[in-house]
Amino acid sequence: MKMRKNIFGALLIALWLSSAFSIVAPSRARAQVSVPRVNVAKIEGVIDPFTEGYVERVIALAAQDQANALVFELDTPGGSLDATRKIVERLLNVPLPIMVYVAPSGARAGSAGVFITLGAHLAAMAPGTNIGAAHPVDSSGNDIVGNMGDKVENDAVAFIRAIALQRGRNAEWAEEAVRKSVSITASEALEQGVIEIVASDVNDLLNQAHGRTVKLQNQVVTLNTRGATIRQVEMNFFEQFFHILLDPNIALILLNLGTLALVVELYNPGAVIPAVVGIICLTLAAVALFGLPTNWAAVILIVAGIAMMALDIKVTGFALTVGGAIAFLLGAFFLFRPFTPPEPIAPDINVSPFVIGALVLLTTLFFLFVVGAAIRSRNLPVLTGIKPVLGATGVARTVLNPNGTIMVKSEEWTAIAEDAPIQPGEAVQVISADGLTLHVKKSAPKSSADAS
Numbered sequence: 490m491k492m493r494k495n496i497f498g499a500l501l502i503a504l505w506l507s508s509a510f511s512i513v514a515p516s517r518a519r520a521q522v523s524v525p526r527v528n529v530a531k532i533e534g535v536i537d538p539f540t541e542g543y544v545e546r547v548i549a550l551a552a553q554d555q556a557n558a559l560v561f562e563l564d565t566p567g568g569s570l571d572a573t574r575k576i577v578e579r580l581l582n583v584p585l586p587i588m589v590y591v592a593p594s595g596a597r598a599g600s601a602g603v604f605i606t607l608g609a610h611l612a613a614m615a616p617g618t619n620i621g622a623a624h625p626v627d628s629s630g631n632d633i634v635g636n637m638g639d640k641v642e643n644d645a646v647a648f649i650r651a652i653a654l655q656r657g658r659n660a661e662w663a664e665e666a667v668r669k670s671v672s673i674t675a676s677e678a679l680e681q682g683v684i685e686i687v688a689s690d691v692n693d694l695l696n697q698a699h700g701r702t703v704k705l706q707n708q709v710v711t712l713n714t715r716g717a718t719i720r721q722v723e724m725n726f727f728e729q730f731f732h733i734l735l736d737p738n739i740a741l742i743l744l745n746l747g748t749l750a751l752v753v754e755l756y757n758p759g760a761v762i763p764a765v766v767g768i769i770c771l772t773l774a775a776v777a778l779f780g781l782p783t784n785w786a787a788v789i790l791i792v793a794g795i796a797m798m799a800l801d802i803k804v805t806g807f808a809l810t811v812g813g814a815i816a817f818l819l820g821a822f823f824l825f826r827p828f829t830p831p832e833p834i835a836p837d838i839n840v841s842p843f844v845i846g847a848l849v850l851l852t853t854l855f856f857l858f859v860v861g862a863a864i865r866s867r868n869l870p871v872l873t874g875i876k877p878v879l880g881a882t883g884v885a886r887t888v889l890n891p892n893g894t895i896m897v898k899s900e901e902w903t904a905i906a907e908d909a910p911i912q913p914g915e916a917v918q919v920i921s922a923d924g925l926t927l928h929v930k931k932s933a934p935k936s937s938a939d940a941s
Contacts, residue, residue: 525557525717529691531724532561536568536601537780539731541575547722548583554720557713558586558698560691561609564593567600567623569780570645577652580608586703586712587611590694591618591675599623603666606684607652610703611712613686613694614675620683621672623649623663642668659683691719731776737825738844740777741791745848747771748792749855752799782825790820798856814853821845878902882918882932885911895929904929 528551532540544561551559580587589609591598594617598606603623606612614620623645645667653660659682665671678684685701688694699715724732733739750767754760778788797813821840883897889906895917896902904917904927911917911931918932 525713525715526554526720527558527560527695527714527717528554528556528720528722529560529562530722532563532565532605534565534732535735536565536572536576536605537732537735538569538572539728539735539780540568541572543724543728543732544576545579546728548579548585548587550722552584556585556720557717558588558695559583560588560590560694561605562590562592562691563598563602563606564591564596565599565602565605566597567602570601573601573604574648577604577608580605581652581655582706584706586705586710588613588694588698590688590691591615591620592690594618599672603663604649604652607649607656607658607663610656610705611686611698611701612656612658612684613688613698614678614684615689616675616687618675619672620675620678621666622670623666695719734773734777735780736777737781737840740774740781741821741824741840741844741848743770743774743777744788744791745795745852747774748795749852752795756799784823784825787820787823790816791824792820794818794820795852798853802856810853810856814849817852818845818849821848878919878927879922880919882916883929885913885915885917887913889917889929895927897927902927906930 528547530543530547532544534540547561548559580589587609588611589598589606590613591602591606592615594615596615596618598614598618598620600623603620606620646664649663649667650660653663662671662673662681662683673681673683675684675687679687686694686697688697695714695717698712701712702709703712704710747767747770750763750770754763754767757763794813794816797809797816801807801809801813822845825839878897878900881897883895883902885893885895885904886901887893889895889904889909889911891906891909893904893906893911894901895904897919903925904919905923906917907920907928907930911929916932917929919927919929921928
């Protein structure tokens with residue numbers, strides 16, 4: 490009986506342990522699942538349509554990952570108003586908390602970057618960064634004057650105030666950033682209610698953000714970011730390629746190379762490779778130019794300048810080359826200086842004067858020496874037929890009795906000896922020709938170098 494009680498007690502203990510384990514195990518699994526996840530992406534350089542596409546992809550990926558939050562590290566001088574509006578519109582309607590973090594130290598949220606920073610649920614900056622200077626300017630960095638300047642300024646003010654008010658930030662400072670181009674440091678931005686956090690790095694940002702509440706699609710959400718698993722989301726190859734492509738210097742270089750390649754193909758029809766290179770370069774140049782505030786009259790000047798240099802090859806003198814160089818120079822200088830007021834909050838978009846100078850010089854030299862030399866060589870008389878070998882000396886390759894084969898000017902010819910027989914290796918001289926058959930006679934022996 491006592492033994493039965495012991496067995497019964499052991500069974501009860503075993504059942505209790507198994508039930509306890511079954512309770513603890515799921516709790517551990519739930520604990521593992523509850524570890525927060527945060528995606529981190531970077532917005533660097535000029536804000537353009539490809540940046541907008543990248544932001545859209547990153548937000549979709551974060552939602553797919555069920556991330557607790559999404560952090561954008563920002564460092565930009567500004568960019569396209571259209572792209573900025575679409576990015577901000579996306580930030581204001583996302584299904585997860587967004588933090589914009591101006592970083593690293595030395596970075597800035599300039600012009601369009603101010604709008605994007607204010608559009609986040611939580612705005613943060615690293616020490617040594619600054620934000621501001623969102624006054625509307627043209628693509629040369631100059632103020633837009635007149636009535637058009639007032640219109641774009643008022644539109645930008647209304648836009649930035651609406652963003653600041655929706656996110657509960659300092660709308661008065663936001664307006665000053667547009668009207669007076671004010672810019673402040675990270676600590677000043679924190680004091681003036683422009684941002685919520687000054688953090689040394691992303692981990693510090695996530696620790697400070699933990700427990701804060703944000704309004705997400707009419708619901709108050711508490712951030713759970715401390716100790717989060719971080720997933721870095723970089724630009725893919727195509728996003729990086731086209732983002733880099735929207736560089737004014739690269740756009741001009743591609744336009745120049747593409748036009749030169751097509752000129753080479755016109756002077757050498759059937760070469761194919763120059764045509765392929767030209768089409769690819771011009772297509773990429775078009776992608777860049779359509780993504781930038783391009784003055785298309787300047788593009789015509791550039792192409793016309795290259796065309797004049799190409800035509801000057803067949804004209805005596807250098808008038809067209811000089812005119813072409815001047816047209817190219819003016820076109821490159823005005824390429825991103827439109828005569829009509831461009832969109833506001835654009836950064837300074839210009840081609841480097843060093844790039845312009847180098848391209849003008851190299852293009853001029855290319856036509857003067859490379860293409861010019863090639864054309865001149867094509868105009869030289871072509872030495873073909875029998876005349877070049879008349880009177881020349883050669884060597885008998887076979888016995889000429891009287892017919893045989895000789896070597897003249899490194900070419901084999903059928904020959905008839907006038908003073909047959911002639912043995913192999915003897916020197917011969919061409920005296921006449923009958924079609925492609927040479928008439929030869931014995932000649933005084935010469936060195937092998939002369940005979941060949």
